[in-house]
Amino acid sequence: MSYSATSTLTMSGEQQSFTLKIEKEHEHRSQRVKSLDFHPTKPWILTSLHSGTICIWNYQSQVIEKSINVTESPVRSAKFVAREQWIVAGADDKFIRVYKFNSDEKIKEFEAHTDYIRSITVHPTLPYVLSASDDTLIKLWDWEKDWACAQVFEGHSHYVMQVAFNPRDTNTFASASLDCTVKIWDLGTRTPTFTLEAHSKGVNCVDFFANSDKAYLISGSDDHDVKVCHHNSILCLQSRRIGFLFSF
Numbered sequence: 001m002s003y004s005a006t007s008t009l010t011m012s013g014e015q016q017s018f019t020l021k022i023e024k025e026h027e028h029r030s031q032r033v034k035s036l037d038f039h040p041t042k043p044w045i046l047t048s049l050h051s052g053t054i055c056i057w058n059y060q061s062q063v064i065e066k067s068i069n070v071t072e073s074p075v076r077s078a079k080f081v082a083r084e085q086w087i088v089a090g091a092d093d094k095f096i097r098v099y100k101f102n103s104d105e106k107i108k109e110f111e112a113h114t115d116y117i118r119s120i121t122v123h124p125t126l127p128y129v130l131s132a133s134d135d136t137l138i139k140l141w142d143w144e145k146d147w148a149c150a151q152v153f154e155g156h157s158h159y160v161m162q163v164a165f166n167p168r169d170t171n172t173f174a175s176a177s178l179d180c181t182v183k184i185w186d187l188g189t190r191t192p193t194f195t196l197e198a199h200s201k202g203v204n205c206v207d208f209f210a211n212s213d214k215a216y217l218i219s220g221s222d223d224h225d226v227k228v229c230h231h232n233s234i235l236c237l238q239s240r241r242i243g244f245l246f247s248f
Contacts, residue, residue: 034076046087048078054089056101068104070097077120081129084143090117090131096141108147112139119162124170128187132160138175140187153185155192164207168215178202182219182229198227 031051038045043060052073056066073092080101081088087099094117098108115134122129127144138153138160158179166172172193175183180199183192199221206219217229 032074034074035078037079039080040082044080046078046080048075048089050074052091054078054087054099066101066104068099071095076116076118079120079122079129081122088120088122088129090120092116094133096120096129096131096147098143098147108143110147112141112149113137116159118160121163121165121173123165124167126170130163130165130173132163132175134159136160136177138163138185151187151190153190153192155183155185155195156181158202161202161204162206166208166215167210168208168213174206174208174217176203176206176219178204178222180221182206182217196229198229199223199225 031049031053033047034050035048036045043058044065045057045059047055047057049055052069052071052075054068054070054075055064058065068087070089071091071093075089075091078087078089080086085100085102086107087101088096089099090096090112094111094113094115095109096112096117097106099106112131113133113135117131117133119132120129127142128150129141129143130138131141132138136154136156136158139149140151140153141147142150156175156177156179158177160175160177162176164174166174171187173185173187175185177183180197180202182196182198182203184194184196185192196217198219201222203219203221206217208215208217218226219229220226
């Protein structure tokens with residue numbers, strides 16, 4: 001079954017309509033969904049819930065393959081580590097937990113931050129996980145060294161809402177913060193290499209997308225704007241105004 005929905009966006013003062021086609025709709029009574037992640041090879045979607053549970057959905061059979069009660073606190077971010085057959089989850093209780101998704105076995109649990117963990121992302125090739133927190137810090141964890149903290153990144157002055165690796169240069173990553181900035185970082189440097197002040201209110205989300213040989217940043221903010229920028233330029237290429245953006 002498929003569905004369609006029409007939405008409106010504003011660009012340069014002009015409203016434009018677009019239609020989204022929803023191929024499948026999954027419905028399950030749960031607490032608020034805080035994050036989603038796709039498995040790279042299996043037909044799985046990983047969801048983390050406000051209730052403290054993580055679930056693996058099979059989008060082909062439309063059933064829940066697995067449900068793990070992680071904590072009593074909201075789990076705001078969870079990611080597959082497919083090459084290790086793991087799930088890594090960060091929660092409001094400040095802990096990161098790691099599970100084998102084939103057996104539900106918890107293989108690691110440690111206090112990672114002094115405040116809520118907002119975002120987790122996994123390095124595409126190296127044994128690294130980045131975590132971002134309301135304590136304004138970003139931390140790099142090395143699972144080959146028993147999840148030792150390999151680096152702490154400082155520079156934001158408010159909650160860090162999301163982190164994302166650059167697919168064109170995996171030695172760099174971006175962060176979004178409620179201090180109204182997007183920052184670019186190198187893995188070996190504690191402070192940001194570049195700060196993008198593209199929004200007038202807090203930035204809730206950021207990600208890279210690749211086009212030909214270039215990588216671009218897309219960011220979304222409480223100022224209702226979605227902006228596309230060069231990752232090393234203060235110039236934004238496109239700006240879209242929408243009704244609202246979600247904050248985790």
